[in-house]
Amino acid sequence: MGGVEDDEPASKRMKLSSEELRRLSNGSTIKEPVAGSSRDLMARPLQSEGGEEVVGSKGVIKKVEFVRIIAKALYSLGYIxxxxxxxxxxxxxxxxxxxxxxxxxxLEGNWDESVVTLRNIGLTDERTVKSASFLILEQKFFELLDEEKAMDALNTLRTEIAPLGVNDSRVRELSSYIVSPSYCSLTRSPKQDTVRARSRSKxxxxxxxxxxxxxxxxxxxLEHLVEQALVLQRDACMFHNSLDKEMSLYSDHQCGRDQIPSQALQVRLCSAYQI
Structure with missing residues (x-):
């Protein structure tokens, strides 16, 4: 109808449009001709760097890490x-x-099972495994004391905690709680690790x-990374003259010259005698 006919199928034109939209959304670029169905196109992975999918224009953000950090932030904010x-x-x-x-x-207090599971996580540093086991068994020890099971607590200290060879001074301190339970209540402080009733979530x-x-x-x-970015922008701002609460995540921070005071609000006059 008065124009040049397009020999390309409509589906192919649609695929290119979809690719362009995807490129705009994640900063990737088209490096090869589009082929296959539109479903295959939308399922194509993001650009990769060294075999790992990445997001962002610089190619330095690993997709897996990025998604995990976002998920962690959502859970922390209560968006389960x-x-x-x-x-x-x-x-x-x-x-x-x-x-x-x-x-x-x-969280359920299955201490023995958790120590076994800890070794199945795949940790390569034995010191980390022992230190984590120490914290778990220490919690077990305190809860046994809370339940007035002194002999069970003593057995845990002797056969499970002490053999780890971690923090001998702490082991001696734990033994004093068995000899004198009142010592625990007198010396423990909310700001110390010796809090006997430390919660499992803690x-x-x-x-x-x-x-x-x-x-x-x-x-x-995620909050740490965002705060770090804002602080770096603030420190790099040549004409910075605004409050931190005025910084926004929607745009990069930069104070203009117009924010620098250019007029004197008060002038002090000195007499010749004072000079």
């Missing part, structure tokens, strides 16, 4: 369903199945700090 949906839709779990079992065992947080970040994503990791 959203975090679970992200794991399911992306196919990238926040934690491995073994780590999930380990965390559940800690123990999990301590284990999280001890274990590699690849095993358990650190708490507040």
């Amino acid at each position: 369903k959203s975090g679970a949906h992200l794991e399911e839709e992306s196919g990238i779990p926040l934690h491995s199945s073994v780590v999930n079992v380990f965390m559940r065992q800690i 123990l999990l947080e301590e284990l999280q700090k001890l274990l590699p970040a690849t095993v358990m994503v650190p708490e507040g990791r």
